[in-house]
């Protein structure tokens with residue numbers, strides 16, 4: 699059974715600890731990008747969480763549905779103004795089906811890597827494709843694996859070292875592509891921690907998963923502002939399309 703890392707404690711602090719991702723210059727372009735792709739159609743968010751993206755997208759007039767495995771995260775969403783317009787379902791986005799046909803399915807903030815096996819990630823693409831109408835798109839925002847930054851022979855890479863936050867990746871399985879992300883926050887003399895496993899995945903492997911699900915790569919950018927994607931990009935926003943026929 700999938701372990702729920704976004705439990706009560708994590709959910710209660712999620713918006714605060716993700717404050718960077720709420721900055722208008724970060725969230726605005728993401729919502730613009732997704733609203734443009736949804737057009738007059740409906741959108742489905744996999745891992746909708748507390749509604750960081752779903753709520754502003756819904757405010758733009760897009761009908762938004764969401765799936766999330768964490769009841770505490772959905773509970774945070776339900777408390778917010780505008781949540782009544784989001785059709786939220788509790789379940790695993792690799793397998794859960796919801797009613798409706800969607801112009802857009804999307805999975806942001808690295809959440810594809812929460813699925814820690816290749817089989818689950820493949821199933822996720824198949825589930826996205828099954829919800830899309832012909833010509834509809836599946837969008838993923840995810841980091842590019844940072845193995846080039848792990849020194850030879852080592853398994854740990856620090857990605858954030860500040861007085862109030864230490865974050866590092868611990869590579870535990872180079873074959874199954876698993877690393878743990880460890881976070882330590884200090885605020886008001888209190889220490890909080892979060893550790894969870896992730897399956898890092900290469901853009902080319904995602905393209906193959908898309909192809910298995912009948913989707914074709916349409917666009918790949920380094921970010922929501924459509925920055926060019928290059929071999930040095932550390933993240934990508936990819937759009938796969940379901941054939942219009």
Ligand SMILES: C[S@@+](CC[C@H](N)C(=O)[O-])C[C@H]1O[C@@H](n2cnc3c(N)ncnc32)[C@H](O)[C@@H]1O
Pocket residue numbers: 700704716744745746747748749750751765766767768771789790791792806807809812813
């Ligand atoms: C990093 S948060 C992102 C939340 C939201 N999309 C955002 O951008 O703020 C990841 C979310 O995905 C959910 N999640 C992780 N694995 C899942 C799965 N297999 N099925 C459904 N939801 C999942 C978590 O519960 C959490 O709410």
